[in-house]
Amino acid sequence: MKKTGWIPTACYQCKAECAVLVRVEDGKIKEIRGNPRHGGKACVKAMAGISLEYAQDRLTYPLKRVGKRGEGKFERISWDEALEIITTKLKALKDRGEAHKLTANFFPHSITDPKWRFLNAYGGFINTALPHCDSAKIVAFIKTMGGVPNHHIPPAWLAVPKDGMMILVGRHAFGGMDDATIPRDVLDAKGRGAKLVVIDPLFTADAAKADWWIPIKPSGDTAFFLGMIHHIIANDLYDKEFVNDWVREGDFDKLRAYIADKTPEAMSKICDVPAATIKKLAEDCAKAPSVGVDSFKGIMLGRALDFGHAWTIFLAITGNIDNPGGQPLPDVTPLAPVEPVPQGPDLHELGWHRTGPDKETFAKYSFIMEPTWYESQAIKNGDLKVLIAAEANPALTEMGQEEWQKAVCMPGENGEYQLELLVTYEIMPSETSRYADIVLPDKSYFERWELLYMPWWYNFGQGIILRQPVVEAPGECRHSNEVFIEIGKRLTPEYFQFKDDVAYYDIQLAGLGLSVEKLQEMGGVWSPGTMGFRKYKKRGGFGTPSKKLHLYWEDLEEMNQALPRPGLASEYGVDEDKYPFILVSYRSIFHAGAGQWTHNNPQLRDRVSGLYENPILVNRTAAEKIGIDDGDVVTLSSRTGRVKVRAKVTERIRPDCIGILHGFGSTVGRVASMGEGVSDNILIPDAGSALEWQDVVGGEAHVSCRVQIEK
Numbered sequence: 119m120k121k122t123g124w125i126p127t128a129c130y131q132c133k134a135e136c137a138v139l140v141r142v143e144d145g146k147i148k149e150i151r152g153n154p155r156h157g158g159k160a161c162v163k164a165m166a167g168i169s170l171e172y173a174q175d176r177l178t179y180p181l182k183r184v185g186k187r188g189e190g191k192f193e194r195i196s197w198d199e200a201l202e203i204i205t206t207k208l209k210a211l212k213d214r215g216e217a218h219k220l221t222a223n224f225f226p227h228s229i230t231d232p233k234w235r236f237l238n239a240y241g242g243f244i245n246t247a248l249p250h251c252d253s254a255k256i257v258a259f260i261k262t263m264g265g266v267p268n269h270h271i272p273p274a275w276l277a278v279p280k281d282g283m284m285i286l287v288g289r290h291a292f293g294g295m296d297d298a299t300i301p302r303d304v305l306d307a308k309g310r311g312a313k314l315v316v317i318d319p320l321f322t323a324d325a326a327k328a329d330w331w332i333p334i335k336p337s338g339d340t341a342f343f344l345g346m347i348h349h350i351i352a353n354d355l356y357d358k359e360f361v362n363d364w365v366r367e368g369d370f371d372k373l374r375a376y377i378a379d380k381t382p383e384a385m386s387k388i389c390d391v392p393a394a395t396i397k398k399l400a401e402d403c404a405k406a407p408s409v410g411v412d413s414f415k416g417i418m419l420g421r422a423l424d425f426g427h428a429w430t431i432f433l434a435i436t437g438n439i440d441n442p443g444g445q446p447l448p449d450v451t452p453l454a455p456v457e458p459v460p461q462g463p464d465l466h467e468l469g470w471h472r473t474g475p476d477k478e479t480f481a482k483y484s485f486i487m488e489p490t491w492y493e494s495q496a497i498k499n500g501d502l503k504v505l506i507a508a509e510a511n512p513a514l515t516e517m518g519q520e521e522w523q524k525a526v527c528m529p530g531e532n533g534e535y536q537l538e539l540l541v542t543y544e545i546m547p548s549e550t551s552r553y554a555d556i557v558l559p560d561k562s563y564f565e566r567w568e569l570l571y572m573p574w575w576y577n578f579g580q581g582i583i584l585r586q587p588v589v590e591a592p593g594e595c596r597h598s599n600e601v602f603i604e605i606g607k608r609l610t611p612e613y614f615q616f617k618d619d620v621a622y623y624d625i626q627l628a629g630l631g632l633s634v635e636k637l638q639e640m641g642g643v644w645s646p647g648t649m650g651f652r653k654y655k656k657r658g659g660f661g662t663p664s665k666k667l668h669l670y671w672e673d674l675e676e677m678n679q680a681l682p683r684p685g686l687a688s689e690y691g692v693d694e695d696k697y698p699f700i701l702v703s704y705r706s707i708f709h710a711g712a713g714q715w716t717h718n719n720p721q722l723r724d725r726v727s728g729l730y731e732n733p734i735l736v737n738r739t740a741a742e743k744i745g746i747d748d749g750d751v752v753t754l755s756s757r758t759g760r761v762k763v764r765a766k767v768t769e770r771i772r773p774d775c776i777g778i779l780h781g782f783g784s785t786v787g788r789v790a791s792m793g794e795g796v797s798d799n800i801l802i803p804d805a806g807s808a809l810e811w812q813d814v815v816g817g818e819a820h821v822s823c824r825v826q827i828e829k
């Protein structure tokens with residue numbers, strides 16, 4: 119192959135998968151830049167992709183466990199042997215009528231990812247991280263507006279007019295990006311005269327650029343938004359025309375009655391933000407030509423679905439749906455289906471998410487995907503028998519990681535493990551692969567084909583980006599998609615009648631009159647060229663049964679959730695005296711997840727140009743009270759775990775919170791295992807063990823807990 123020149127492809131140093139150009143000289147990568155045809159931006163991690171590609175730790179052939187799970191002892195095996203072990207186990211599981219006890223934990227790069235196709239055909243479950251990310255918002259979006267369950271969908275920052283409002287609530291958009299162009303678009307909008315408001319217990323990089331930082335009490339966001347909704351309605355500041363035309367008849371009156379006692383003063387007591395602040399922001403929003411509200415992980419605490427609900431109501435009464443600078447409505451790319459389309463198993467019938475204390479109640483909620491947070495619980499219950507982790511690192515990313523690690527080592531019957539097979543698909547050894555029975559070496563994102571159309575690409579609506587090989591893969595690496603197609607051909611051949619991955623993408627692209635080759639000629643990017651605004655008008659309404667917005671959710675009446683409830687996360691009320699602080703985890707621009715691929719990157723872990731450790735953030739007032747100085751090593755404990763970590767004393771966090779950067783604490787990998795970094799998930803309890811507090815939303819993060827800090 120030995121390519122030379124600038125080649126368009128897609129970055130995968132994080133899940134945003136931005137379009138990039140890669141300069142290759144004689145088969146070696148020399149330089150990486152943003153692709154000007156798709157925003158033109160690439161972040162610091164993208165540039166460090168070269169260090170990943172040529173990392174010494176790359177896996178290059180399949181491995182089989184020889185010691186006990188967790189010991190990390192492996193021997194080299196052939197691909198034939200690896201595939202034989204996997205297909206034999208999967209065949210036996212299916213013959214036993216337990217296909218649904220296979221879960222693959224992976225990140226889907228498109229809604230028709232070949233790995234997902236295999237799972238649907240076979241009858242297993244996908245377990246993406248989506249339930250952690252923002253599933254509460256997605257579920258709320260579907261319930262109020264109808265439509266497709268697209269992931270994330272940030273506001274149209276690039277279209278915010280002068281005087282528009284941009285609100286980040288539980289969203290650290292400049293650190294945890296979903297497109298490298300977003301910081302520039304937000305700052306450009308500010309340059310045009312728009313205002314940026316950050317609602318976050320932490321003074322983030324975004325807050326540093328904001329007009330207004332509102333340090334809210336964690337999980338107080340629903341109360342805050344209800345206070346604003348009250349103020350807007352009570353003072354007749356809502357968008358009457360939009361509400362009359364587009365809100366289902368009767369819903370607004372029910373809301374008005376319900377909201378009567380949710381005054382800014384009452385809500386202020388819950389969220390610990392002055393009532394005057396709630397009123398001022400409400401008035402600013404009511405006046406502004408547009409309001410965009412972006413939230414992500416930070417609202418996935420406590421009663422997350424209630425926040426999602428309040429968010430959709432707020433957008434509706436201020437008329438900020440599918441307008442420039444407001445909340446876009448997602449669209450679907452008209453790719454052709456690959457027939458026959460496998461149906462997939464019934465989550466409610468077979469899923470192990472209903473292992474909670476109150477199955478009746480659980481059954482009333484809509485689950486869009488299998489929640490990750492029950493993996494350890496499901497293993498203990500005998501409901502998870504084969505786990506394939508591809509592009510995921512649950513040994514560190516699961517809340518209560520030690521519970522997960524214990525569960526995968528749990529003995530079962532006949533001398534087997536309770537979890538009968540654990541396979542990891544990785545580019546380098548990870549904490550999770552230490553426990554695996556089989557470790558498979560993947561091709562990196564510079565070495566493989568992939569058709570990407572995750573709907574969180576916000577720049578051009580439902581764009582498609584082609585990932586194409588720019589260099590050759592080392593050793594015996596094979597892309598997971600190729601391998602899942604191979605396993606599919608063996609186990610469910612009727613669904614795998616195409617030749618290979620490229621042939622699969624060609625069938626889909628035919629729906630757009632395209633092919634992989636044609637997409638290559640077009641520079642690897644297809645886009646409708648616009649997001650389109652107020653699409654609901656052209657479509658004759660919204661995707662709900664009434665075609666109008668459903669502010670009132672009658673299906674949740676029985677659970678007292680027909681309208682959003684303002685309370686804080688219930689778990690914060692437990693053991694307050696023993697654990698006085700609330701842990702707040704957040705991300706950094708330098709690293710992605712708990713993944714090995716940035717934490718093991720010498721450029722990104724560099725003390726000067728990267729991020730080497732994750733000292734915890736302690737407010738100066740709190741530090742003085744407990745006698746902690748900047749740089750002290752402290753013990754941080756929760757009701758389930760304890761770590762030793764360095765403290766950074768700062769004003770950039772609320773006095774009742776402790777900040778911790780998520781993702782550190784790997785014990786595997788030459789670079790990743792260095793330093794004093796700790797994993798937050800040692801402190802955060804396994805969600806399966808906290809079901810009495812479970813906020814049933816179709817997914818829950820629980821990325822927080824109460825902690826104590828001691829010198």
Ligand SMILES: Nc1nc2c(c(=O)[nH]1)N[C@H]1C(S)=C(S)[C@@H](COP(=O)(O)OP(=O)(O)OC[C@H]3O[C@@H](n4cnc5c(=O)[nH]c(N)nc54)[C@H](O)[C@@H]3O)O[C@H]1N2
Nearest residue numbers: 251288289290294295320336337414415416704705710711
């Ligand atoms: N560089 C980088 N980019 C990423 C990722 C990555 O790991 N690294 N991960 C990707 C993924 S999977 C995701 S899901 C997204 C996540 O994107 P974000 O959710 O924007 O990322 P976080 O940094 O976790 O931001 C959460 C913010 O919420 C705040 N917060 C915590 N609790 C509360 C609360 O109760 N209320 C409010 N208002 N704020 C709160 C935290 O202080 C933090 O600033 O990022 C994606 N992009």
Ligand SMILES: Nc1nc2c(c(=O)[nH]1)N[C@H]1C(S)=C(S)[C@@H](COP(=O)(O)OP(=O)(O)OC[C@H]3O[C@@H](n4cnc5c(=O)[nH]c(N)nc54)[C@H](O)[C@@H]3O)O[C@H]1N2
Nearest residue numbers: 247250251509510511515543544560711712713714715780
């Ligand atoms: N405490 C706490 N826990 C959290 C979060 C938090 O904010 N705080 N965030 C939660 C969220 S929102 C999410 S989405 C999850 C994410 O959790 P996971 O989905 O487990 O994701 P990562 O930690 O990003 O792990 C990705 C793995 O993929 C590997 N990888 C990278 N590139 C490739 C490739 O090309 N091929 C293969 N096969 N592997 C590759 C990396 O080495 C890494 O080990 O974590 C959740 N856990």
Ligand code: SF4
Nearest residue numbers: 129132135136161164
């Ligand atoms: S945000 Fe940065 S690391 Fe993530 S895909 Fe885009 S350029 Fe790559």
Ligand SMILES: [Mo]
Nearest residue numbers: 247248250251
């Ligand atoms: Mo996520």
